Amino acid sequence: MSFSQSTTSQALHLQREPAHATATIGAPLLQAQHVVMDYYAGSAIPQSQPQQQQQASPSPFADHIALRDVNVSIQAGESVAIMGPSGSGKSTLLHCLAGILKPTSGQVLYQGTALSSRSDTERTKLRRSDFGFVFQSGQLLPELSALANVALPLMLNGQSFGEATAIAAKWLNACGLAGLFDRRPGELSGGQSQRVALARALVIQPSIVFADEPTGALDQQTGHMVMDMLTDATQQNHCALVVVTHDIHVAQYCSRILTMQDGQIIEEQTL
Numbered sequence: 001m002s003f004s005q006s007t008t009s010q011a012l013h014l015q016r017e018p019a020h021a022t023a024t025i026g027a028p029l030l031q032a033q034h035v036v037m038d039y040y041a042g043s044a045i046p047q048s049q050p051q052q053q054q055q056a057s058p059s060p061f062a063d064h065i066a067l068r069d070v071n072v073s074i075q076a077g078e079s080v081a082i083m084g085p086s087g088s089g090k091s092t093l094l095h096c097l098a099g100i101l102k103p104t105s106g107q108v109l110y111q112g113t114a115l116s117s118r119s120d121t122e123r124t125k126l127r128r129s130d131f132g133f134v135f136q137s138g139q140l141l142p143e144l145s146a147l148a149n150v151a152l153p154l155m156l157n158g159q160s161f162g163e164a165t166a167i168a169a170k171w172l173n174a175c176g177l178a179g180l181f182d183r184r185p186g187e188l189s190g191g192q193s194q195r196v197a198l199a200r201a202l203v204i205q206p207s208i209v210f211a212d213e214p215t216g217a218l219d220q221q222t223g224h225m226v227m228d229m230l231t232d233a234t235q236q237n238h239c240a241l242v243v244v245t246h247d248i249h250v251a252q253y254c255s256r257i258l259t260m261q262d263g264q265i266i267e268e269q270t271l
């Protein structure tokens with residue numbers, strides 16, 4: 001059974017309506033408006049920590065100014081790749097879009113509401129319920145089994161151990177990991193670990209998955225398998241996808257490619 005088929009059949013049996021079912025039709029799911037990120041202005045701290053005093057307008061030449069007036073709109077179900085040279089601001093943009101970093105100025109709207117208008121607790125809840133994250137590596141808890149790693153986000157959202165592990169098992173199966181439920185991350189290959197990470201990101205039925213170099217630690221063939229799974233699963237679940245990558249072959253899985261340079265989006269390509 002292909003991942004698409006199994007995802008379709010299994011995801012439909014998951015526990016609740018995805019959060020994006022409540023999004024306003026036609027309005028962007030996620031929007032960055034005039035986002036500036038100056039790491040020296042004291043906004044490189046996570047939003048959950050106290051903010052330092054913001055300083056004067058950023059100098060246009062400093063390399064700690066990671067984003068300069070960035071505007072992006074992402075629709076529900078859309079897939080967007082962010083490319084650009086090292087240091088161009090890709091990861092910073094992804095972290096601002098996901099509410100992990102608070103921009104120095106400008107704002108990020110999710111379902112029409114500014115992330116900065118939500119309390120720390122609300123933002124944490126939002127990330128747990130609506131956002132999935134996939135990083136290059138190291139995102140799984142090493143002391144937990146694959147099954148527990150995938151079940152954990154559901155338990156943090158209030159589901160019982162039994163419910164959470166039953167749903168997690170479906171996603172691990174859908175990711176081709178039957179038989180590996182009890183393995184810890186250190187006992188899995190890089191590709192297997194990354195598939196566990198996909199299952200963990202998708203298990204909550206997020207409205208958007210943020211992926212930062214999801215194939216960066218994988219060989220090309222395994223990277224394609226992971227991207228096939230990620231794009232299949234997000235499409236099947238009408239989930240938006242934002243992928244930071246240096247690899248054009250990875251970017252081409254998406255419907256739109258944004259190219260960044262010196263903290264700005266300099267090119268936008270629809271595929």
Ligand SMILES: Nc1ncnc2c1ncn2[C@@H]1O[C@H](COP(=O)(O)OP(=O)(O)OP(=O)(O)O)[C@@H](O)[C@H]1O
Nearest residue numbers: 039044063064066085086087088089090091092093
């Ligand atoms: N915590 C930080 N403090 C100060 N400057 C930072 C910090 N994080 C990133 N920067 C700077 O912000 C700019 C953008 O960094 P960012 O990591 O977003 O780039 P990137 O395009 O994702 O790079 P890469 O492809 O190498 O991961 C760079 O000049 C970087 O040095």
